[in-house]
Amino acid sequence: MDLFGMLYLDELSHGLANLSMFPYFDMAHYIVSVMALREQPGVLDVSRVSPLACWFSSMLYCFGGAVLSGIMLAEPPVAPLSNGTSVLLASTIWYLVFYCPMDVVYSCAALLPLRLVLSGMKEVTRTWKVLGGVTQARSKYKDSLLVMIAIGWARGAGGGLISNFEQLVRGVWKPETNELLKMSYPTKVTLMGAVLFALQQTHYLPLQKHHLMLFYTIFIVVNKSRMMLTGSSSSPFSPIESALYKTLFTGHSPYAALTGEVQKAGRETGISNRTACRATTKESKENGSSGQKDSSPVEGAESSLKAKEESEAEDSKKTI
Amino acid sequence: MDLFGMLYLDELSHGLANLSMFPYFDMAHYIVSVMALREQPGVLDVSRVSPLACWFSSMLYCFGGAVLSGIMLAEPPVAPLSNGTSVLLASTIWYLVFYCPMDVVYSCAALLPLRLVLSGMKEVTRTWKVLGGVTQARSKYKDSLLVMIAIGWARGAGGGLISNFEQLVRGVWKPETNELLKMSYPTKVTLMGAVLFALQQTHYLPLQKHHLMLFYTIFIVVNKSRMMLTGSSSSPFSPIESALYKTLFTGHSPYAALTGEVQKAGRETGISNRTACRATTKESKENGSSGQKDSSPVEGAESSLKAKEESEAEDSKKTI
Amino acid sequence: MDLFGMLYLDELSHGLANLSMFPYFDMAHYIVSVMALREQPGVLDVSRVSPLACWFSSMLYCFGGAVLSGIMLAEPPVAPLSNGTSVLLASTIWYLVFYCPMDVVYSCAALLPLRLVLSGMKEVTRTWKVLGGVTQARSKYKDSLLVMIAIGWARGAGGGLISNFEQLVRGVWKPETNELLKMSYPTKVTLMGAVLFALQQTHYLPLQKHHLMLFYTIFIVVNKSRMMLTGSSSSPFSPIESALYKTLFTGHSPYAALTGEVQKAGRETGISNRTACRATTKESKENGSSGQKDSSPVEGAESSLKAKEESEAEDSKKTI
Numbered sequence: 001m002d003l004f005g006m007l008y009l010d011e012l013s014h015g016l017a018n019l020s021m022f023p024y025f026d027m028a029h030y031i032v033s034v035m036a037l038r039e040q041p042g043v044l045d046v047s048r049v050s051p052l053a054c055w056f057s058s059m060l061y062c063f064g065g066a067v068l069s070g071i072m073l074a075e076p077p078v079a080p081l082s083n084g085t086s087v088l089l090a091s092t093i094w095y096l097v098f099y100c101p102m103d104v105v106y107s108c109a110a111l112l113p114l115r116l117v118l119s120g121m122k123e124v125t126r127t128w129k130v131l132g133g134v135t136q137a138r139s140k141y142k143d144s145l146l147v148m149i150a151i152g153w154a155r156g157a158g159g160g161l162i163s164n165f166e167q168l169v170r171g172v173w174k175p176e177t178n179e180l181l182k183m184s185y186p187t188k189v190t191l192m193g194a195v196l197f198a199l200q201q202t203h204y205l206p207l208q209k210h211h212l213m214l215f216y217t218i219f220i221v222v223n224k225s226r227m228m229l230t231g232s233s234s235s236p237f238s239p240i241e242s243a244l245y246k247t248l249f250t251g252h253s254p255y256a257a258l259t260g261e262v263q264k265a266g267r268e269t270g271i272s273n274r275t276a277c278r279a280t281t282k283e284s285k286e287n288g289s290s291g292q293k294d295s296s297p298v299e300g301a302e303s304s305l306k307a308k309e310e311s312e313a314e315d316s317k318k319t320i
Numbered sequence: 321m322d323l324f325g326m327l328y329l330d331e332l333s334h335g336l337a338n339l340s341m342f343p344y345f346d347m348a349h350y351i352v353s354v355m356a357l358r359e360q361p362g363v364l365d366v367s368r369v370s371p372l373a374c375w376f377s378s379m380l381y382c383f384g385g386a387v388l389s390g391i392m393l394a395e396p397p398v399a400p401l402s403n404g405t406s407v408l409l410a411s412t413i414w415y416l417v418f419y420c421p422m423d424v425v426y427s428c429a430a431l432l433p434l435r436l437v438l439s440g441m442k443e444v445t446r447t448w449k450v451l452g453g454v455t456q457a458r459s460k461y462k463d464s465l466l467v468m469i470a471i472g473w474a475r476g477a478g479g480g481l482i483s484n485f486e487q488l489v490r491g492v493w494k495p496e497t498n499e500l501l502k503m504s505y506p507t508k509v510t511l512m513g514a515v516l517f518a519l520q521q522t523h524y525l526p527l528q529k530h531h532l533m534l535f536y537t538i539f540i541v542v543n544k545s546r547m548m549l550t551g552s553s554s555s556p557f558s559p560i561e562s563a564l565y566k567t568l569f570t571g572h573s574p575y576a577a578l579t580g581e582v583q584k585a586g587r588e589t590g591i592s593n594r595t596a597c598r599a600t601t602k603e604s605k606e607n608g609s610s611g612q613k614d615s616s617p618v619e620g621a622e623s624s625l626k627a628k629e630e631s632e633a634e635d636s637k638k639t640i
Numbered sequence: 641m642d643l644f645g646m647l648y649l650d651e652l653s654h655g656l657a658n659l660s661m662f663p664y665f666d667m668a669h670y671i672v673s674v675m676a677l678r679e680q681p682g683v684l685d686v687s688r689v690s691p692l693a694c695w696f697s698s699m700l701y702c703f704g705g706a707v708l709s710g711i712m713l714a715e716p717p718v719a720p721l722s723n724g725t726s727v728l729l730a731s732t733i734w735y736l737v738f739y740c741p742m743d744v745v746y747s748c749a750a751l752l753p754l755r756l757v758l759s760g761m762k763e764v765t766r767t768w769k770v771l772g773g774v775t776q777a778r779s780k781y782k783d784s785l786l787v788m789i790a791i792g793w794a795r796g797a798g799g800g801l802i803s804n805f806e807q808l809v810r811g812v813w814k815p816e817t818n819e820l821l822k823m824s825y826p827t828k829v830t831l832m833g834a835v836l837f838a839l840q841q842t843h844y845l846p847l848q849k850h851h852l853m854l855f856y857t858i859f860i861v862v863n864k865s866r867m868m869l870t871g872s873s874s875s876p877f878s879p880i881e882s883a884l885y886k887t888l889f890t891g892h893s894p895y896a897a898l899t900g901e902v903q904k905a906g907r908e909t910g911i912s913n914r915t916a917c918r919a920t921t922k923e924s925k926e927n928g929s930s931g932q933k934d935s936s937p938v939e940g941a942e943s944s945l946k947a948k949e950e951s952e953a954e955d956s957k958k959t960i
Contacts, residue, residue: 049501074717078461078467173493181689370822
């Protein structure tokens with residue numbers, strides 16, 4: 001790349017780094033988040049029965065990352081409420097999306113071109129949130145890479161990571177699913193971002209902050225747009241994940257061998273998984289449903305990793 | 321009102337404001353709370369099987385507000401335990417209510433006249449707790465009205481707000497109900513109090529603190545007594561709530577229209593609630609019960625707001 | 641005991657008190673903890689489907705006590721992550737136990753002699769963790785015995801106490817069981833240790849710290865070994881517990897009388913447990929499963945205390 005290109009890129013990245021998220025990008029984040037909530041099954045009923053629960057759920061969608069990272073760093077989880085302007089903005093958007101006369105706001109925002117722009121803008125806020133989390137963690141734990149990654153991830157993908165508890169607010173409880181068991185695309189891309197920014201902050205990654213911000217932002221915006229436009233189901237991480245998985249977690253110890261060993265070991269120590277499983281099954285037959293809680297992740301497990309990856313892009317559309 | 325009346329009122333409110341909650345009012349709060357726990361289905365069995373779980377549940381009933389507001393402000397949730405005298409008092413009451421020889425204590429306290437007095441005294445502690453929460457929040461977040469309301473509410477109605485997790489201690493899990501989805505009378509009146517005290521503290525409400533304390537205390541005590549004596553099901557907020565609800569949440573966008581829009585929008589963006597719902601139903605058929613978790617709040621939703629309000633007074637008696 | 645014996649004991653206890661837990665004892669703790677996780681039903685499937693959820697679960701098994709005591713004292717629950725070396729060690733062990741080629745590591749560690757040594761070493765770390773918790777609590781709450789006991793207990797038996805949420809990470813949800821409802825042997829022995837160390841720290845127990853450390857360590861190691869070797873189901877606390885239970889919780893008020901009183905009281909105040917129970921049963925018939933959540937702890941309750949105690953030793957083997 002010639003000098004001009006480099007200068008231009010540098011200028012662009014500086015411009016991006018100085019961009020203020022408030023109010024336009026934050027607004028886009030709130031709109032897309034509240035719309036994602038509204039598209040969850042059963043939410044419209046909740047919004048009719050209990051506007052307060054619906055509002056609280058929306059706030060968890062909008063500020064979940066700040067709440068989660070606050071809890072993890074022992075900072076007040078009510079802190080987001082203290083920023084009156086943001087809460088007012090998010091609440092207004094919540095009201096308009098759910099209760100606007102003739103449903104004008106939701107209908108307009110759901111039109112593909114507008115939704116595309118809004119989703120793109122929301123992705124931009126992700127960079128800021130991840131970086132904010134990493135910086136916040138660094139101010140408390142100087143050189144701990146893991147803490148930085150954890151807080152950056154929590155800040156950027158908080159809404160997804162606490163989804164079990166957000167659903168509980170709405171009276172929904174799905175213990176068999178969570179973002180750790182089956183990561184969606186946004187959670188994955190945020191984790192990657194948290195790793196990159198943590199490496200950059202600890203100088204393991206020889207890249208300047210604003211350059212990384214530019215590259216990461218372009219990557220997530222382009223990728224999100226591509227996924228929305230093509231409805232493509234191919235996650236950009238699939239090949240890497242698949243290779244990593246095969247190398248690390250199945251390569252040498254095929255599952256059949258593993259199970260065999262367990263049973264052998266179980267016989268030796270008097271603890272048998274087989275017995276435990278059988279007991280569970282018996283229970284599930286007796287009371288008709290408790291077993292499902294135990295077995296559901298297992299059932300899901302039967303599908304191959306490939307299928308899992310293919311279905312993720314679809315999920316990511318729902319959770320935005 | 322003449323000068324004498326004003327002076328008298330002022331004196332009374334000063335007297336009330338200087339009233340110490342410890343030990344008599346606190347004791348009434350503990351007795352009524354532990355009795356409310358004891359009247360939950362299944363608790364007597366838990367008290368026999370695991371006194372420790374029963375004790376922990378009782379402590380959450382008695383100190384739930386302090387625990388919840390502590391978590392929300394990132395202050396140690398074990399703090400209530402550090403006040404040895406209060407814990408000892410509450411534990412003694414827990415023991416007497418559950419395990420007293422011949423069940424004398426519970427039988428006596430459950431007599432209507434005594435219960436009326438105890439419930440009235442418990443309501444008085446609510447004023448102090450709400451005010452305590454608002455003041456505590458104000459010391460951390462100077463001008464944030466929302467944080468003050470949230471903490472005041474949490475402190476005053478903590479036991480109800482964390483009921484899902486309190487039940488979990490006893491092995492009971494009812495995700496389909498929580499105080500946000502279906503607020504009971506105590507939760508509502510505490511929220512109102514938190515709003516009033518937060519407005520007073522930020523000088524938006526031109527009223528002196530001790531006057532507001534007097535008015536609010538009289539209101540909640542009188543109202544509680546009325547509800548207990550008449551068994552009346554009419555919440556004093558019903559008309560206001562109903563009007564507010566109709567104006568804000570149904571006025572312009574009837575539900576039918578809303579649903580229609582969603583489906584239209586769903587078709588456009590490829591995300592259909594209808595499909596999502598159908599998928600859930602299918603799941604629920606397959607494993608026999610998971611669907612119930614999703615659908616239960618919806619089923620409740622079918623009942624009209626009026627019916628909901630009517631049943632609240634009954635609930636409030638149970639949760640005190 | 642003669643002077644020589646006393647000197648020798650003193651020397652031994654000083655030696656023990658100066659023992660460093662890192663790396664060997666910590667390592668034993670991680671191995672035994674991760675193996676205990678691996679022996680839970682369904683975990684091998686989770687380890688195949690989502691190594692991340694499996695890793696997170698393992699970390700909760702290894703550092704659950706630190707996380708829980710952190711939350712209780714409003715200190716960052718991510719703090720354990722900041723100790724890079726420990727996390728790296730625990731992660732390596734997690735990887736080897738779950739994914740080692742030919743499953744060598746698990747097979748070897750599961751051999752009784754090795755497992756006995758490892759379990760013994762793990763028990764030694766319990767002393768340090770309980771004492772650490774008590775000391776940490778004391779630095780914040782000078783003279784509060786209850787806080788010291790709570791934090792010491794949480795630090796020493798954290799993995800068990802948060803097991804409901806650890807299971808949630810793996811997609812398993814068993815609300816009807818928790819360590820408060822049905823304490824396992826490790827939880828009990830840790831509670832006893834927390835009480836002893838809290839009493840020692842507040843000088844109610846006239847014993848020097850290093851002596852208590854020695855006695856407690858010997859007690860838990862010997863007891864654990866005995867239970868593993870003999871497969872004995874007799875908890876050393878059974879007689880005391882049984883006596884305490886009979887004196888305090890059933891002695892004067894037999895359950896039948898209790899129930900009768902409740903119904904009488906219920907009739908008087910208009911709140912009848914019988915009605916509440918019937919309502920629950922009706923609900924459970926209607927939706928086929930929700931009732932099970934309410935009734936399961938009750939069903940368990942029907943078994944006598946004796947039976948409960950007998951089955952505990954078996955449980956303790958599973959949860960280590």
